[in-house]
Amino acid sequence: GTLDIWVTIPEGKRTEEVAEILKKNIPTFQQSWIQSLITDEGYLFPDTYLIPKDATIDLISTMMKDNFQQKFDSAKNTKITNLTDRETIIMASLVEREAKADIDRPMVASVIYNRISIDMKLDIDATLQYALGYQTDEKRWWKKELTSQDKTINSPYNTYTNPGLPPGPISNPGLASIKASLNPAKTDYLFYISDANGTNHYAKTMAEHNANIKKYGL
Structure with missing residues (x-):
């Protein structure tokens, strides 16, 4: 009414x-x-x-x-990871911020999951943006241009300095990101970058990743 x-x-x-x-x-x-x-x-x-x-x-x-x-x-029966429900939602909140297109969600989830599996730091910018909070000059919550100094901030949400997932979710993820985190793509990828169009490019090694950075002018 x-x-x-x-x-x-x-x-x-x-x-x-x-x-x-x-x-x-x-x-x-x-x-x-x-x-x-x-x-x-x-x-x-x-x-x-x-x-x-x-x-x-x-x-x-x-x-x-x-x-x-x-x-x-309703989605939980698709789970293939060994993450807890809480960890799955934390991961989904990262995927939601890092993947622009639905097609990329299972891929980004695979990179995060692969890194967790080998104790490699996640290095996820969105966790820094969350920790940095509201940007008065930009009048927004998610800081646009992160600096190298931002990557050294003292926060449990800094995935450049702390191993593993952050202590809690950084956003409220939708179903596609939750599904991707329950059932990530099976890949050997450990790296990705987004180009100017928001398309992601994946790599297995640092060398491949650096080649992508060069190729897509980032």
């Missing part, structure tokens, strides 16, 4: 961005909602929701988490 509001949460947003969308749409929004949502980072399933105008944050987060659980449970 007229008391409900349609709200769309896109894939790959961090919790603060989800809160911004709620703030624009839901009259009962309060700043304190952000803190209650942050504990659910990764589980606020991106979708279009019909939310009551007078909704509490508990109601909204329950809607999103229940939706997540339903989607996750």
Whole structure:
């Protein structure tokens, strides 16, 4: 009825961005909602929701988490990794930020999984962007141009300095990224770069990777 509001949460947003969308749409929004949502980072399933105008944050987060659980449970039987459910969602949150096209999601997931399997640092820019937080000069959450200094920041989310997955999800991933993380492509790839068009190029060795960097002018 007229008391409900349609709200769309896109894939790959961090919790603060989800809160911004709620703030624009839901009259009962309060700043304190952000803190209650942050504990659910990764589980606020991106979708279009019909939310009551007078909704509490508990109601909204329950809607999103229940939706997540339903989607996750329906996909879980495809799992081929030895990751826990929590690790799978952390991985999916990385895949969501790193892969632009659906076709790339299982490939990016394979690179992450292959690196985890050999204890190789993940070196994922999106984890740095998450750790760096809101960029006042850029007026955005995900810093555009990372510097070599950014790669040395002291944060558990810095995958250039810390081995393995970050301690928690960095975004709220959609179903394609979750599926890719349950069932990554079977590859020997350890590297990838995105070219100017957002197309990914994969490599098994540092030499191949450097050749790709040269070839695609990065």
